[in-house]
Amino acid sequence: MDKMKVTYxxxxxxxxxxxxxxxxxxxxxxxxxxxxxxxLASGDEVAFRSLTDELRLIIS
Known part of the structure; x- marks a missing residue:
């Protein structure tokens, strides 16, 4: 029983x-x-690309 408890x-x-x-x-x-x-609202293309790259990694 102890082994099952550990496994659980x-x-x-x-x-x-x-x-x-x-x-x-x-x-x-x-x-x-x-x-x-x-x-996007501020027109910061560098931040946009960096953030979307990170989001792609998280999603995949």
């Missing part, structure tokens, strides 16, 4: 990591969309 705890830990990772990616994506909008 490891699986719970992995599931928690997956949820945490997804939340972080979603939060950063939302930040990037806001920053991209601001870069």
């Amino acid at each position: 705890e490891v699986m719970l830990g992995l599931a928690a990591e997956m949820v945490w990772d997804a939340a972080l990616r979603k939060h950063r994506s939302e930040q990037l969309y806001d920053e991209i909008d601001k870069a």
